[in-house]
Amino acid sequence: MKGAVLYGPRDVRFVEREDPRIIEPTDAILRISATCVCGSDLWPYRGIDAPRQPIPMGHEYCGVVEEIGSEVRNVRPGQFVVGSFFASDNTCPICRAGYQSRCVDARIMGAEGAQAPFLRVPLADGTLVPTPELPPDDLLPSLLATSDVLGTGWFAADAAAVAPGKTVAVVGDGAVGLLGVLSAKQMGAERIILMSRHEDRQKLGREFGATDIVTERGDEGVARIKDMTDGLGAHSVIEAVGTQQSMMQAIRSTRPGGHVGYVGVSHGVSLPGEELFFAEVHLMGGPAPVRRYLPELIGMVLDGKINPGKVFDQTVPLEQVAEGYRAMDERRAIKTLLTV
Numbered sequence: 001m002k003g004a005v006l007y008g009p010r011d012v013r014f015v016e017r018e019d020p021r022i023i024e025p026t027d028a029i030l031r032i033s034a035t036c037v038c039g040s041d042l043w044p045y046r047g048i049d050a051p052r053q054p055i056p057m058g059h060e061y062c063g064v065v066e067e068i069g070s071e072v073r074n075v076r077p078g079q080f081v082v083g084s085f086f087a088s089d090n091t092c093p094i095c096r097a098g099y100q101s102r103c104v105d106a107r108i109m110g111a112e113g114a115q116a117p118f119l120r121v122p123l124a125d126g127t128l129v130p131t132p133e134l135p136p137d138d139l140l141p142s143l144l145a146t147s148d149v150l151g152t153g154w155f156a157a158d159a160a161a162v163a164p165g166k167t168v169a170v171v172g173d174g175a176v177g178l179l180g181v182l183s184a185k186q187m188g189a190e191r192i193i194l195m196s197r198h199e200d201r202q203k204l205g206r207e208f209g210a211t212d213i214v215t216e217r218g219d220e221g222v223a224r225i226k227d228m229t230d231g232l233g234a235h236s237v238i239e240a241v242g243t244q245q246s247m248m249q250a251i252r253s254t255r256p257g258g259h260v261g262y263v264g265v266s267h268g269v270s271l272p273g274e275e276l277f278f279a280e281v282h283l284m285g286g287p288a289p290v291r292r293y294l295p296e297l298i299g300m301v302l303d304g305k306i307n308p309g310k311v312f313d314q315t316v317p318l319e320q321v322a323e324g325y326r327a328m329d330e331r332r333a334i335k336t337l338l339t340v
């Protein structure tokens with residue numbers, strides 16, 4: 001088969017790769033229905049954490065089970081499934097507590113390379129969630145979104161303790177930030193302030209439930225949030241970027257006693273202890289345990305309650321994966337769906 005491989009900075013190629021096969025008896029092989037490019041794929045693409053050798057790319061996926069190992073019980077060939085970007089056993093104490101992304105046996109799906117027509121999924125029983133029947137094609141983008149971006153936005157909102165009546169601020173207007181808005185809306189937030197300076201993203205944010213837009217960043221952005229909240233700050237703040245500036249903007253926008261849910265992959269962030277001490281805010285975040293939320297999120301998509309697939313504003317065939325990366329790198333696209 002052919003799939004996406006990163007050779008070096010800004011050099012993604014659609015090249016011949018080994019067909020995935022069952023290695024462990026707990027594996028499943030999927031025929032991918034749709035996959036996509038993640039904002040976090042752009043870090044290695046831009047040469048940050050650059051690989052020393054060519055690596056397969058992609059960790060967001062949904063598809064039909066093609067083959068299962070001898071110990072797989074919960075899914076069977078022919079079923080449509082969605083999984084998270086971490087494979088997990090879903091039985092260890094950490095999984096049972098709801099933190100499947102830190103499963104004692106967690107496997108990072110990026111290593112398998114989901115931007116391809118077929119994918120090996122380790123720990124299939126714990127990782128994959130089947131739908132009751134094969135979904136119609138028009139639901140594929142939204143089902144694919146549950147695999148990472150929606151699951152991550154949902155976790156961020158949950159970690160930020162979003163609840164009815166609360167004021168939520170969202171730092172970051174990428175796909176995760178926008179779906180953080182959607183999640184906050186579903187969780188009953190009263191006011192949702194999206195921090196964004198891009199018109200197309202503001203528009204989608206409003207569609208997803210943002211009530212206010214703040215275009216200022218850094219200290220000015222914090223001052224705007226304070227102005228809008230009687231000088232107190234937001235109850236809940238979602239951080240979906242991962243830089244020093246975005247993290248401090250999130251913490252400083254939160255009122256004492258409030259919650260920050262941070263899901264932007266942290267790059268060079270260092271928190272000042274004294275400021276943190278006096279901030280008196282809750283901090284919770286990390287790689288989202290998407291598996292915890294998948295059954296509920298898939299159900300909401302199948303019921304037509306939410307349409308997170310709207311974050312895909314570009315669709316290209318998998319063989320044009322290089323264009324997908326370029327478009328997201330140049331911010332021409334919020335998120336690129338790859339058809340297989």
Ligand SMILES: [Zn+2]
Pocket residue numbers: 088089090091092093094095096100102103104105106
């Ligand atoms: Zn586990």
